Amino acid sequence: MENKLKEKYHEVSNITSLKDMLNSSAQQHKDRTAFLTKKVKGGAYEEITYAQVKNDVDALGTKLISMGLKDAAIAIIGENCYEWIASYFAVVNGAGIVVPLDKELGKEEIQNLLRTANCKAVFFTQSFEEYVSDIEIDYKIRMKVYGDRTDLNEPLKVSDAEPVKGSICNWEDLVASGEALVRGGDLSFIDSIIDPDEMKIILFTSGTTDAAKGVMLSHRNIAVNVMDTCKIALITPEDRTLSILPIHHTFESTMGMSLILYRGASTAFCEGLKYVNKNLVEAQATVLIGVPLIFESIYDKIWKQAEKTGKAKTLKKAIKFNKTMKSLGMDASRKLFKSIHEKFGGKLRLLISGAAGIDPNVLRGYDDLGLKMLQGYGLTECAPLVSGTPDFYDSKKAGSVGPAVASGEIRIIDKDEDGIGEIIYRGPNVMLGYYNLPEKTAEVIRDGWFHTGDLGFLDDAGWLYITGRKKNVIVTKNGKNIYPEEVEYYINRNKYIQESLVHGYEDDDNEDTLVSAQVRPNYEVIYEEFGEGFGEEEVQSLIKRVISEINEKLPIYKRIRNIAVRKDEFIKTTTKKIQRHKNV
Template sequence: MNLSTKLHETAQAMPEKDAYMFMGKSTSYGELDAAVTKFASGLEKLGIKKGDHVALLLGNSPYFVISLYGALRLGATVIPVNPIYSPDEIGYILNNGDVKAVISLDLLLPVAEKSHHLLPKIEQYIICDSNQPEAETIHKEELGIYPKLKAFTDVLASGRLDYEGSEPHENDTAVILYTSGTTGKPKGAMLTHKNLYSNAIDTANYLNINETDRIITVLPMFHVFCLTVALNAPLMKGATMLIAPKFSPQDLFDLARDYKATIFAGVPTMYNFLLQYANAGGNIEDFKSLRLAVSGGASMPVALLNHFEKKFNVRVSEGYGLSEASPVTCFNPLDRERKPGSIGMSIVNVENKVVDELGEEVPPGQVGELIVRGPNVMRGYYKMPEETAATIRDGWLYTGDLARMDDEGYFYIVDRKKDLVIVGGYNVYPREVEEVLYDHPEIIEAAVVGIPDPDFGEAVVAYAVSKNPNLTEEELLNYCSERLAKYKLPSKIEFLEELPKNTTGKILRRALRAQIEAAKQ
């Protein structure tokens, strides 16, 4: 079984059921499956074959869903790309990923035109109408890539409904996800059909997703968190996606109210913005239909989790995952205690354990590296055998995250291994300091990094966003000194209007470190 086949089976079983809502319009499973079949056939007519690589430069929209499942039904490999990347970043992924066709919004035509001379392997550009006034008009006679240019609607219309597609092997690569590249160039994690299908089903079962659910799909579809939890998992269970093109607290409240949403999946930053909006007068009753809120992508501060649950009277289940694991490995269970600060327990069919530098499992309570094993673990990194061998050892995926497990099997992420700050020989985990900062009633966001220090090796530096412009560094340091050992105290706290984040809302510590380095020069 794979994602495309399961979608087809669901469409046959409940053709009239809403698969998604987008901009006030509903699309049924029968209509979605028909569009997927026709688009797969249309791609084949353009010369795209099983095993070819197709890149998606698309935001949250039906275009993404149809393109993803259409390419998978054909047997092609899909490479989702963040559409707001720079031309150089996009060009690197398209080139390194050996992309043959690009499916893109018309807004990105200038990017495609700028880079197409450097990407001779690309044979087709399939352009989707954004229906936005700022979109570039397609002047075919002026566009250098015109011979390769096709309209999405034309490709869809050219397809056949009786097209049967290609049944892929479960170990064929379905998707290549390029990691954010915190060190060096991005790496392409190769996820198989088995990886994606197993993780979508296992996650859906763990969270009890069913055909009565309506899940807010606002996380970026090109990101693995959304791809599995808010796109694939709902479709595998006959649920309805409420697709939001962008994150806006007011729009999300309206969406939840109008369609009686039952599940919200987001990153901690989204929860923070929703909470701040509600505190400023937003109607919390709009979220009363939610039965579950899911958090991932980054560790959620315990103070934020508690405040959100109290405000909205909804349980927040924090989980954990990474691109290389399709991504979910842990979630807080729904049928027993939810522990604040924990990423929960291993989901079904997936094993997690904490090991030392020698790969030996450590006792409960001891910190080590989290490693993962299961049907969700990637084949490896595309064209990077050495990096693959260093990351997957004896069938276990080494995550690079420091964690501990308690006596009941609940896991806790302590921090990223590379983010550990060593002050005078003592380990300082940035998250521990951040938790204290978040507990302060006037702090909205916080991030902690380490910088070189001539006396102690490294020093702790904190960045914070405060709702009180009169809050001083001295006051906040005094607050921390009552709650942290002296060596964990920030040597400096800098107030910012906003912390740097990626497109999923994850706070970027590396950007703060880069800011410190730039200030020295």
């Protein structure tokens, strides 16, 4: 299987660092579009070329070094935008150590992480000015989300004043000043040498089961992962993607930023989740990188619309017909489902899902509609991809997250009677360690293997299946293992349920650990079916009836014994994963 897989890998060019990657892409694709940005919210997309990206990165990096920030930790926080990305590469490609921060964190948490990483400067969008205004830090640099220069001949609106320590300065001022330095012969940034194995990135984990830790990454970690991903997912310079996930997150940072630039493709910035469809059409996107919640929501809307317009039966017949056509070597998806494709701009061809497992039925459903969906499994500590489904395989293994990436290796240890055990991984994309936490590092990296804390199994072909988190497993007094994620899957398939969280609780009467579930009803569906007057007591009765029906399909020891119906949303990470330790 391994040899067959390698034979089908897409060709990739070798890179050793992110600087090597950006310089190479700027040279090959100088006049091509790298980013699509807007002058004003709701306006038309305008193009920023690869030549401008390199110009702005070189200018900003040069200026940062002139400000005494060489090798300093520099944070970035804010909405996805061009200035965020240019700042990231200016720091990581020669100025210092980049520290991307989660914009969903509170002011106190953000200030704590700035101190933890010993940051000397912070880039921030205007929304976060109050978060950094009163913190003691050498430089505070304000970025814009809209209104970037899209033509190198455009003069920058700048101030001649030099940045003053402790005060706020503007991103454009630093770029303009850096351009003047480069014109004057300052090559301190451009000629700086990158050690691919040196720590240049500190990424704080989202902490779904534990407190955030600073993951130390090198250029090699990410460069190798970008190349490995491109071997199984073909992205070309003609592709366009829409940036919708928070950019500080390693999935979006590696897959939605570095990988796209590596391939000479382009990225448009989404104006918010409610504008996804609108922006897909405007940008004429061909690739969409997201999380299951986004893809499952879009898929549900497709079927709800079909049901509302009375076209659900017709759509099912068309899918069945197209499956027959595919079996004969013909694919009529684009014609049969033209109206659906046009809602996404008509050019969307590839969906890439990560950060959590997606419902296999949704994955197959997209495939039926002519939209190829890939999914991967990764962790921040692995920069992030550990395994992924190749685009040259069909969706028959829809429940799998694919085989290990080309340069890595997966093993399953401490297996139970079903072959399920902890997933461990080794490869050049494994982090250098946790920042200032050697003991925590030693707990997870042993003999070169990263112990993920996730549970799963490998099939005979080496494809990985995830069953849950090691920390989440519920163990009964008889030694039975119950994986909460498996029970949640059954619960969440019901149309009356939005989402759920399963955990164990100690039952004093039975002296055993039993299964408990917190359930958030899908009020939109419930009110649509039963009317707005459907009261909370009736909702609770409905949910209990649903859980009772689900229990009938589960083995006795896995059945849900305690139910809590909640109206408020679960506390989540920015990639919409439920934070178990904050909800139980």
